[in-house]
Amino acid sequence: MKRILPVLALVLVLVLSSVLVAFADADPYVSIVNPSADSTVYSSNLLVSVKVTKAETISVAVAKESTVVTTSAAVDGTIETKTTKTYTNIETPESFTSTNTLSYYTKKFENVTPGNYLITVSTLGKDKKVVYTTTRTVKVAVKETTESAVFSTGQSGTFTFLQNLLKTIFGD
Amino acid sequence: MDWTKAKTILIIALIATNVFLIYSLLDRHSDRGEMTNEEVILQLMEQRNIELEVDIPRLHPSLRIIQGEYLSVDREEIAALAQGMPTATSDYEGVAEDFLEYLGILDDETVYEETELFEDGDIDASVRFKNEVEGLQIAENYIEVYFKDGRITDMNYHWLDDVEVSPRKIETMSAAVALMSLVNQQPGAKMTITGIELVYWVPDTDMELGETVSDTAFPTWEITLSSGEKKYVGAVQI
Amino acid sequence: MTILLLYVFWADLELTRFSLSDIDLGFSDDDEERTVFVEDVAVPSYVIIGTGQGDYIVKSDVKPLYGSIEDPGSFVSSLLAFEQSDELFVEEISEEQYKEAYTYRSVRAVFDYLLPLGDYFKYKNVVGAAGVEEIKNLSEIGFSAAATDSLLVKDASQNKYFRVVSGAKSEWAESFFSGTDFDSEAVYYPISALLGEGVDLDLLLPMSMESDMTERDIYAGRDTEADAMQAKSFFGNTFDFVRKIEESGGKVIYMYGYGETVLILNEDGSVEYKSEAAGTQSVNYFEALDIALQFFDSHQPIVTGGGIEPGVKLEKVKTDNAGHGKYRFELGLETDGEDIFFKEGNPVIIEVSGGVVTYYYAERPIIEPKQDAGTNEVFSALNTIAANYQNIAAALGEDLSMEAVAQRLTSVKYGYYADGDRLVPVWQIGVKGLAKPLYFDLYTSEQYGLD
Numbered sequence: 001m002k003r004i005l006p007v008l009a010l011v012l013v014l015v016l017s018s019v020l021v022a023f024a025d026a027d028p029y030v031s032i033v034n035p036s037a038d039s040t041v042y043s044s045n046l047l048v049s050v051k052v053t054k055a056e057t058i059s060v061a062v063a064k065e066s067t068v069v070t071t072s073a074a075v076d077g078t079i080e081t082k083t084t085k086t087y088t089n090i091e092t093p094e095s096f097t098s099t100n101t102l103s104y105y106t107k108k109f110e111n112v113t114p115g116n117y118l119i120t121v122s123t124l125g126k127d128k129k130v131v132y133t134t135t136r137t138v139k140v141a142v143k144e145t146t147e148s149a150v151f152s153t154g155q156s157g158t159f160t161f162l163q164n165l166l167k168t169i170f171g172d
Numbered sequence: 173m174d175w176t177k178a179k180t181i182l183i184i185a186l187i188a189t190n191v192f193l194i195y196s197l198l199d200r201h202s203d204r205g206e207m208t209n210e211e212v213i214l215q216l217m218e219q220r221n222i223e224l225e226v227d228i229p230r231l232h233p234s235l236r237i238i239q240g241e242y243l244s245v246d247r248e249e250i251a252a253l254a255q256g257m258p259t260a261t262s263d264y265e266g267v268a269e270d271f272l273e274y275l276g277i278l279d280d281e282t283v284y285e286e287t288e289l290f291e292d293g294d295i296d297a298s299v300r301f302k303n304e305v306e307g308l309q310i311a312e313n314y315i316e317v318y319f320k321d322g323r324i325t326d327m328n329y330h331w332l333d334d335v336e337v338s339p340r341k342i343e344t345m346s347a348a349v350a351l352m353s354l355v356n357q358q359p360g361a362k363m364t365i366t367g368i369e370l371v372y373w374v375p376d377t378d379m380e381l382g383e384t385v386s387d388t389a390f391p392t393w394e395i396t397l398s399s400g401e402k403k404y405v406g407a408v409q410i
Numbered sequence: 411m412t413i414l415l416l417y418v419f420w421a422d423l424e425l426t427r428f429s430l431s432d433i434d435l436g437f438s439d440d441d442e443e444r445t446v447f448v449e450d451v452a453v454p455s456y457v458i459i460g461t462g463q464g465d466y467i468v469k470s471d472v473k474p475l476y477g478s479i480e481d482p483g484s485f486v487s488s489l490l491a492f493e494q495s496d497e498l499f500v501e502e503i504s505e506e507q508y509k510e511a512y513t514y515r516s517v518r519a520v521f522d523y524l525l526p527l528g529d530y531f532k533y534k535n536v537v538g539a540a541g542v543e544e545i546k547n548l549s550e551i552g553f554s555a556a557a558t559d560s561l562l563v564k565d566a567s568q569n570k571y572f573r574v575v576s577g578a579k580s581e582w583a584e585s586f587f588s589g590t591d592f593d594s595e596a597v598y599y600p601i602s603a604l605l606g607e608g609v610d611l612d613l614l615l616p617m618s619m620e621s622d623m624t625e626r627d628i629y630a631g632r633d634t635e636a637d638a639m640q641a642k643s644f645f646g647n648t649f650d651f652v653r654k655i656e657e658s659g660g661k662v663i664y665m666y667g668y669g670e671t672v673l674i675l676n677e678d679g680s681v682e683y684k685s686e687a688a689g690t691q692s693v694n695y696f697e698a699l700d701i702a703l704q705f706f707d708s709h710q711p712i713v714t715g716g717g718i719e720p721g722v723k724l725e726k727v728k729t730d731n732a733g734h735g736k737y738r739f740e741l742g743l744e745t746d747g748e749d750i751f752f753k754e755g756n757p758v759i760i761e762v763s764g765g766v767v768t769y770y771y772a773e774r775p776i777i778e779p780k781q782d783a784g785t786n787e788v789f790s791a792l793n794t795i796a797a798n799y800q801n802i803a804a805a806l807g808e809d810l811s812m813e814a815v816a817q818r819l820t821s822v823k824y825g826y827y828a829d830g831d832r833l834v835p836v837w838q839i840g841v842k843g844l845a846k847p848l849y850f851d852l853y854t855s856e857q858y859g860l861d
Contacts, residue, residue, distance in 0.1 A: 150554075
């Protein structure tokens with residue numbers, strides 16, 4: 001009993017501080033237009049754009065995925081290791097109320113570190129109860145291409161310059 | 173220093189200057205040796221089949237331009253005032269003038285032109301006034317007061333009122349040149365000229381205008397043809 | 411007696427023949443009296459700063475960033491200094507390369523109006539680099555962190571992209587990219603990012619924005635008592651013999667000759683001037699613009715009351731190089747960097763032909779000074795379009811989805827809309843297929859100008 005309590009407490013703390021993975025259906029009036037499905041964002045900013053086609057209230061949360069390994073001991077002494085993916089909101093979720101038949105919720109999340117993220121759009125009904133949940137996963141990574149690669153033509157700049165200079169002097 | 177000689181020279185110089193100035197001033201206000209030009213022009217007229225039944229005016233002084241406001245009198249006011257006017261027997265002119273005075277439009281520019289009498293019809297007499305400013309008539313301007321059984325019945329008008337003149341004068345072109353200009357506009361046409369006169373005239377324009385309340389009239393040569401038609405040639409040099 | 415005669419001689423001096431060259435257009439040789447110069451007006455329509463992270467900052471009040479050539483540390487000076495550096499050559503690049511370069515940290519000046527590059531260099535006294543004749547007109551010019559040894563140029567008139575390569579990196583660009591803090595500005599994203607797949611459009615929209623713009627009064631600015639004085643500034647010393655026609659509605663028309671020169675003072679305060687005497691001088695774009703601005707400056711309306719006069723900026727330029735060169739400059743009005751939009755189109759139009767102004771139309775209103783009322787969140791541009799997309803589709807005469815409407819957008823700006831005697835803060839939205847842009851309230855998304 002004494003061992004279980006701290007573990008239970010730990011689990012409770014984790015549960016309260018994280019967003020639970022979807023347990024409701026997706027809202028037919030909600031569509032996450034950015035980022036697109038299975039995409040990777042090469043930036044330290046994450047733009048989230050949600051299309052809402054009904055007058056309703058939504059709450060948008062972006063959570064970073066982290067893996068948690070929990071160790072629990074059974075009564076008989078066997079130790080079980082569970083790997084759980086947990087999600088921590090990078091910011092306090094904002095709610096947005098649409099009053100038209102078409103509205104967009106857009107938000108730029110800054111200083112987003114590379115990793116996997118889960119975007120959850122919860123449709124809130126009466127008493128702020130979650131009625132629908134629409135989600136999308138997105139990967140955030142660092143830009144790979146280097147700046148100087150944009151204009152590389154295989155020859156160094158000075159060489160090209162000299163070549164062009166000769167061309168203008170002697171004609172083509 | 174021989175003062176006597178100096179004085180003589182000075183007096184001669186001053187007299188010479190005066191003569192020069194007098195000559196210049198007179199020259200400005202007279203025709204400038206156009207007598208010979210006129211003969212040439214008369215010849216040209218003959219060649220072009222233009223008959224002149226009048227002499228071509230020699231003078232064309234510098235004139236001012238005028239700005240006036242189109243007269244507009246309330247029809248009810250005309251009717252009401254007409255009722256209060258005395259009956260005219262033979263003195264149509266007098267009654268008409270009084271009528272215009274009461275309307276506030278009788279001034280130095282309002283000049284009696286003629287009275288026309290009618291036998292049958294809606295009116296017995298029509299008294300016509302012309303508009304004269306700076307010694308020239310304003311073309312196409314008139315006021316007509318109509319009488320029936322001695323009573324004023326109506327008034328028609330096209331009239332520039334409250335005329336203001338420009339501060340400066342402008343040189344005008346001669347009648348001969350104006351005539352040539354008219355002839356050149358319609359080459360080959362036969363014309364018989366029965367009148368050439370300097371008037372003020374509000375020019376025609378291609379511009380689309382709304383209701384005009386004020387306009388400018390310019391010195392213009394009014395050339396009358398034997399058909400009665402009047403042609404207007406601007407006299408102001410541009 | 412001589413004195414008397416002399417007096418009469420001079421006093422009697424009348425006007426004899428006069429020609430159009432006698433019309434003194436009232437230009438003062440004294441440049442100090444001028445308030446509008448080519449430098450003030452031949453500036454970018456806006457400047458776009460790319461953060462390199464997919465978002466952008468658009469500045470329509472360009473002067474603080476663009477600067478002036480007197481300031482060597484300004485953006486425009488850096489552009490010219492670059493052009494003047496040794497060892498330059500111009501090479502054409504692809505649209506993909508150009509767009510790729512601008513995904514990095516970048517800064518570029520955008521010119522929405524025609525700007526011939528050759529004339530620009532002549533005007534700024536800069537000798538262009540080898541190959542620069544390939545670039546006919548300047549639509550965009552700027553730097554990207556991808557290659558600070560290059561000036562990137564877009565010529566929309568030819569749909570071509572270029573880079574002007576130098577031997578060295580631009581110091582200004584380097585310090586701008588490393589030193590500038592981009593975070594505190596209103597953020598713009600391309601529509602394609604905001605609407606997702608199905609909309610392929612680079613047009614930038616601000617995400618959320620705060621504004622201190624409020625409704626303001628706008629006056630027509632015509633003082634009928636000053637009509638004669640206004641007219642004299644157009645006709646000079648021939649004014650005494652100009653025909654004056656007054657219409658019952660309040661419009662006054664001044665006409666010289668048989669209509670060779672006409673000046674119309676409209677009831678609404680706008681002024682229209684037409685002259686058939688085109689000049690015979692061959693002037694280039696900037697000389698013509700200078701002539702146009704001098705004319706505009708020297709015919710200020712008579713300002714009464716405590717309002718302010720808006721400034722001008724170039725919106726559109728058309729040129730026809732037949733003969734001695736014809737230019738048509740359309741200018742917009744702005745106040746403190748904020749645009750003022752008029753339903754009928756650009757409020758100032760000046761045509762210069764052969765070095766002489768042949769047409770001039772100007773609305774020259776007076777505006778109530780800006781009241782300090784704090785800032786408020788605006789109705790976002792995207793949601794304004796979302797709330798009105800069906801109206802926009804109806805205006806196009808088609809049944810379109812939001813995405814289809816968005817695909818047709820050509821411009822999104824904000825400013826004031828002149829609605830009668832009030833200026834209201836609005837979004838101005840240009841749509842392909844509509845002759846005129848549409849206007850929506852900046853704070854409520856309600857549409858204006860439907861009547």
